Amino acid sequence: MIGQISLVWKFRYFWLSLVKLDLKTRYRRSILGIGWSLLNPILMTIVFCLLFSTWQQNKDWKSFAPFFLAGLSIWEFIRSSTLSGCQTFFRNEAYIRQCPLPLAIYPLRTVLGTLIHFMIALGVLLLLISVFTEADHWRAVKMIPVIFPSLVLLIIFCWALSVISGFLTVFFQDSQHLLEVFFQIFFFLTPIMYDNQLLVDRHLKLLATGSPVVIFFDLIREPLLSGNAPPLWLFTKGVIVTFAAMLGALAVIRWLEKKLIFHL
Amino acid sequence: MAKIELNNIDLTFSIRQTRKITLKEWLVQGIFWNNPAKKIHALKTMSITLQDGDRLGVIGHNGAGKSTLLKLMAGIYPPTNGSRNVEGNICSLCVISLGFEPDASGWDNIRYRAYLQGETPATLKGKIQSIAEFSELGDFLNIPVRYYSAGMLIRLAFSIASAVEPEILLIDEVLAVGDLAFQIKARKRMEQMMSKASLLVTISHDLQAICELCNRAIWIDHGAIRLEGDVRKVVEAYRQCATNSPGLHTAAA
Structure with a gap:
């Protein structure tokens, strides 16, 4: 275990340079460059705000826009880490066939790639909140140190998901498709477009409190929007969820790492 | 100090006749699903110990398990049974043309x-x-x-x-590298590496080259060691077998 981690660290130049390459190739051909990944969440937010402001007249779109964008970016980070995690071992097959490095490296490449997009979306979000908050323009920015530990937890959580989905896809070829369906369904069952209270009112309390995504919403979205630090028990919950996912991923690695090469 | 130690190594591949099973099928059939995978016993109870100064040539028919053995030594295939113990840094020239980032x-x-x-x-x-x-x-x-x-x-x-300057050098079927000029250059470089490496394992069908490069040899036949020992003795036995009964030794399982 410790040996594995030190190997991952020893070969950091390898996977870090591949992350850099992924970014470079993705943005090389567009004039807007990295701006493209800004555009997606911004457009989504605008569309939803327009929709909701005409549907529900009482909705204040100035507070709704950051709310939606925050939920959407966290959701997207989790979703894209899991789904691009599906292809991670196939994409890196040539390296796996050449060098017996710890397999945990390849999901790391995937997650760090999606992390960049999440960071960009987060930047837009901070700007949006700062502009829309009338009282204290720096409130969201001041919250960065508060949400930082939660962000670290979220990254570990996404890495774990991407490990699990990666192994799953190697052994069952339809996993990616099923996961896409799963995420599609849960997009509507997760309080991204509506408030958590809605689920509780509809007797779906388990979805409102049990889902790991909601925990990360409460740990990251809430402080940014309200300016209040999350209670310690909530953070403990986040730690527990992250550790459970991480232990799951490590168990999968331990169980299947030596079998993977025969199934590629 | 370089060392490769393989103790009673077994390697079994499971090959699926048809396509991969899907998660849906697996969930539906669950416990009733009997594994239709076909087992291929690629390496059968092999024990090899190599130390500093050893230059091992691996010979045998196509599909005998030579490349598989090399990949197992390199750590890419974990053994199904038995233990693999390697000391020293490895450089394997097996499938080097793979693994480029095209963009x-x-x-x-x-x-x-x-x-x-x-x-x-x-x-x-x-x-x-x-x-x-x-x-x-x-x-x-x-x-x-x-x-x-x-x-x-x-x-x-x-x-x-x-x-790199490896202690252990594993070479699969000395590659035909580029044009003639580069081939000569590559051969020179390879000879340099071989002389510097403290342990060498090479696979080749060029029996002459094996005799020149190696001091030990093993002859692999259908995943098992048929003969091992002094390079000249093994190569001679292999040559005799191949010329006397062509086809017999290549009949793959």
């Missing part, structure tokens, strides 16, 4: 591959120029590897792979 330039690919071999930016700094020079690719190194010809790719791959 990245030749220079960048040198870096990725070198980092994969355990280099750091600091150690690579002194080497990258000589790797580039050895490949003789010049300005082509600035364009994406996607546009390289097969010969150019193998030049680049060989130049990077051979830039």
Whole structure:
């Protein structure tokens, strides 16, 4: 275990340079460059705000826009880490066939790639909140140190998901498709477009409190929007969820790492 | 101090006759699903111990398990049974033409591959120029590897792979590297590496080359060691068998 981690660290130049390459190739051909990944969440937010402001007249779109964008970016980070995690071992097959490095490296490449997009979306979000908050323009920015530990937890959580989905896809070829369906369904069952209270009112309390995504919403979205630090028990919950996912991923690695090469 | 120790190694592949099973099928059939995978016993209870100074030639028919054995030594295939114990850093020249990032330039690919071999930016700094020079690719190194010809790719791959000074060198079927001029150069480089490495394992069908390079040999037949010992003795037995009964020893299982 410790040996594995030190190997991952020893070969950091390898996977870090591949992350850099992924970014470079993705943005090389567009004039807007990295701006493209800004555009997606911004457009989504605008569309939803327009929709909701005409549907529900009482909705204040100035507070709704950051709310939606925050939920959407966290959701997207989790979703894209899991789904691009599906292809991670196939994409890196040539390296796996050449060098017996710890397999945990390849999901790391995937997650760090999606992390960049999440960071960009987060930047837009901070700007949006700062502009829309009338009282204290720096409130969201001041919250960065508060949400930082939660962000670290979220990254570990996404890495774990991407490990699990990666192994799953190697052994069952339809996993990616099923996961896409799963995420599609849960997009509507997760309080991204509506408030958590809605689920509780509809007797779906388990979805409102049990889902790991909601925990990360409460740990990251809430402080940014309200300016209040999350209670310690909530953070403990986040730690527990992250550790459970991480232990799951490590168990999968331990169980299947030596079998993977025969199934590629 | 380099060492390779294989104790009663077994390696079994499970090959699926048809396509992969889907998660849906698996969930539905669950416990009733009996595994239709076919087992292929690629290596059968092998024990090999190699130490400093050993130069081992591996010979045998196509499909005997020579390359599989090499990959197992390199740590890519974990053994199904038995233990593998290796000391010293390994360089394996097996499938070197794989594993390029097609969208990245030749220079960048040198870096990725070198980092994969355990280099750091600091150690690579002194080497990258000589790797580039050895490949003789010049300005082509600035364009994406996607546009390289097969010969150019193998030049680049060989130049990077051979830039390390390994203690253990594993070579599969001495590669036909590029054009004639480069082949001569590559052969020279390989000879240099072989003389520096403290342990060498090589697979070849060129029995003459095996006799010149190696001091020990094993003859693998259908996944098991048929004969091992002094290189001349093993090569002679193999040659006799192959000429006396052509076809018999190649009848794959």
